[in-house]
Amino acid sequence: MSQSSAYLLVSHGSRDPRPQAAIAQLAQRVQHKMQSDTPLALVGAAVLECAPLPLHEQIQQFSQTAIAQNVRHIQIVPLFLIPGVHVMEDIPEQVKIAQQTLGETVTIALSPHIGTHPGMENLLANRLAQRSADAYILMSHGSRRSGGNQSVETLASKIGAVSAYWSVAPKLEARLQELAQSGHQKIAILPYFLFTGGIIGTIAQAVDQLSQQFPNLELDLATPLEVSDRLADLVLDLSLQSPKEITANPSL
Incomplete structure (x- = not known):
């Protein structure tokens, strides 16, 4: 029995073992959900940084596993929340390198990053609803790329929070100062x-x-x-959306 696609979840990567274990667990959970419809569903995990191999080689290794199962289409699903440099430049470049190396043996497509899923708003809103506070802060790592933080600003506004960032302004201290001056006393901080x-x-x-x-x-x-x-449901839904195909043409 063959299947049409295999799915590779790509996260940032960390020297801390906990995120590495978490993405592997998430991949297993997504695969389990897929297997209700496709018994031979193949879902893997890879990282952009802090790995022994660069991402394009991880993609190539995963592709060989897929080929052995008679799968000729790979979908890359970026587990990133904002459209920073990693999402907009680094991952597409690594995917192109992998596609150029693999040639026509497989096709690789790049899904939108997880932060684009409209269900993220409800996921965050439900988490904030579990906390009793008179003000809420959605705290993201932040991006220095132009426009990279707009999605955080939009999400924060929709769920009734204000934004703060770890790497760029406005930072958490500044937001707390503003909220304190406005008379707020109990503040919930949700790390994005x-x-x-x-x-x-x-x-x-x-x-x-x-x-x-x-x-x-x-x-x-x-x-x-x-x-x-x-x-896992958001990742699964994103995986099944029409992705952007990456060709072996280096000019694209």
Whole structure:
């Protein structure tokens, strides 16, 4: 029995083992959901950084596994929340290199990144609804790429939160200052990150320090999205959408 496509979930990568374990778990959960319709569904995981092999070689290895199962089409699903340089430049370039190397043995297509899924709004809104606060902050890593943070701004507005960023302004301290001046006292902070890792630990330390800096504020730091059936459903739905095909033509 053959199937039409194999799916490779691509995340940023980290030296912290927890995100690596989480993406592998998410891939297994997505594969399990796919297997209800396609028993031989193949879903893998790869990372852009902090791996022994560059992404294009990871794609090539996964493609060989797919070919052995008589699958000739690979869909790359970027597990990134904002359209920064990694999404808009780095991953497409790595996919092109892989396609050029593989030639016509397989076709590779690139799905939109997970942050584009309209279901992300409901996922975040439901998480905020579980927390009792009079103000909410959606905190993203942030991107220095022009327009890279607009999706965060839009999401924050839709769920009744304000945005803050780890790497660019406005940062968390500035947002807390604004909210304190507006009379807010109990503030929930939702990290707009997929998985727990080193940066989440650093954010938690920063929140502890900010709690001392703003003693009149009650700060409630939520966890990242983490692996869940809801997130797996978004990834599954995104995987099944019409992706952008990558050709072997280096001029494209």
